[in-house]
Amino acid sequence: MKKDVNKSAKLKLLLSRIVVYGILIFLAFLCLFFFYLMFVNSSRSNAQLNTGFTLIPGGNFLMNFKNAWNDGSINIPVGMKNSFLIAAFSAVLTTYFSALTAYGTYVYDFKYKSLVHIFILAIMMIPSQVGAVGFIQLAFKYGLTNQLWLLIVPSIAASAVYFYMRQYLEATLPLEMVEAARIDGSNEFRIFNQIVLPIMKPAIAVQMIFSFVGSWNNYFMPALLLNKAEKKTVPIMIAQLRSADYSKFDMGKVYMLMLMAILPVMIIYIILSKSIIKGVTSGSVKG
Secondary structure, eight states: OHHHHHHHHHHHHHHHHHHHHHHHHHHHHHHHHHHHHHHHHHTSOHHHHHTOOOSSOOSOHHHHHHHHHTOTTOOHHHHHHHHHHHHHHHHHHHHHHHHHHHHHHHHOOOTTHHHHHHHHHHHTTSOGGGGHHHHHHHHHHTTOTTOTHHHHGGGGOOHHHHHHHHHHHHHHOOHHHHHHHHHTTOOHHHHIIIIIHHHTHHHHHHHHHHHHHHHHTOOHHHHHHOOSGGGOOHHHHHHHHHTSOTTTOOHHHHHHHHHHHHHHHHHHHHHHHHHHHHHHHHTTSOO
16 A cells, blocks of 8 residues: 555656656747747848748858948947946946845844835836936936946946845845954954855846846937947847848848847856856745
């Protein structure tokens, strides 16, 4: 009787694993399929793309790369540089100051502490587009358009990143460690930079990649604030190619630029992938 029960339990466990792995394989296939499809389309000419869908790469990969790189209406190296500067600085500053804010509201006891925490979380419910009109009017009024830092500084205030950092600290940072460091004579910034930040590396890696990707793909604000050719970012250039007139329109060139735009994000993800996985798993377990 016990053997039958054990066999049925093992069978159920095996079936559940098969279902789970099947779903994961299917989702992985969906993600990789669209990357592969973009690679295929970036290797086909505009005429080939107009003929319809195919899974077989074309022979125009280098030609599309050359056409996109030498396009007179855009400057890909400048666009890549601008996008990287905005995304990199936004990611670093967002994660650092969000972690610092989360550390302050978690470690310190002060009046209206819970109210400050609730206020920051309430900001998460407000779409960023709500304040965009006033922000853009202010930028035009004081002549601050075509400034890359104008897209970096506002990203520091990220309530969603703060919330994740606060939850991670509650799960991984014992307050006794902070008290011990204070007794040893460490000042608050030294405690945060040398003790707390190393503990938060997985969480910082997770939010850095999310912030980097969000800033890299951002089109709304840069399109409104950047109109000089030497200040444009990659999403603006992609939109510019797509909006070209029929005589100059080349879909193969557009796909090539999209592929080039995705590569830096993939490289950043590969570099931080181990920390990202660690951050997702350890942040969900109470330490």
